[in-house]
Amino acid sequence: MAAPCWQWIACSPVRKSVVAGRSTQSLAVMRETLGGTCEHCGKGFRYYLVSNGMNGSFHAFCERCGRTVMSESYVDPKTITFDPCICGAAISFGASPRCPHCEQPLSAEGATLFLERNAPGYAGGWRWQRSWRGEYAFVIEDRLLYNHHWTKPKERWWQVWK
Ligand SMILES: [Zn+2]
Numbered sequence: 001m002a003a004p005c006w007q008w009i010a011c012s013p014v015r016k017s018v019v020a021g022r023s024t025q026s027l028a029v030m031r032e033t034l035g036g037t038c039e040h041c042g043k044g045f046r047y048y049l050v051s052n053g054m055n056g057s058f059h060a061f062c063e064r065c066g067r068t069v070m071s072e073s074y075v076d077p078k079t080i081t082f083d084p085c086i087c088g089a090a091i092s093f094g095a096s097p098r099c100p101h102c103e104q105p106l107s108a109e110g111a112t113l114f115l116e117r118n119a120p121g122y123a124g125g126w127r128w129q130r131s132w133r134g135e136y137a138f139v140i141e142d143r144l145l146y147n148h149h150w151t152k153p154k155e156r157w158w159q160v161w162k
């Protein structure tokens, strides 16, 4: 008997989210939680970086709460729209992470200070990308939605599997 479509990971992003538990566990090996400081209120928070290069993933941020949203998909991020954040606001590739205390958006330039000071690879030449886009996804206080659901506006046929 042929396997039904939903058994194929490549079939739809819905199926991908089932894989999320395993992926998040492998992420834990790669991430090291470090301390950063808010440029607005001066309070500290914990953060880690996830390299998209190692996961074949891409990321964005919630426009309201600044939560990090990542997805592991072989899709052009420009062609997809993430579902809303668990806080109800939109996810945007142009949004920034926010301080967990004062909720102000953080600047990627301002974060360079603690990111490079803390980076184990700094002495070996590692430099922060100075942007919230790019290879590294910045995650504050473990506020990460991994393999968050997204849709491709022109290809909604697979939604039948929801
Ligand atoms: Zn703050």
Ligand SMILES: [Zn+2]
Residues within 6 Å of the ligand: 062, 063, 064, 065, 066, 067, 085, 086, 087, 088, 089
């Ligand atoms: Zn949110």
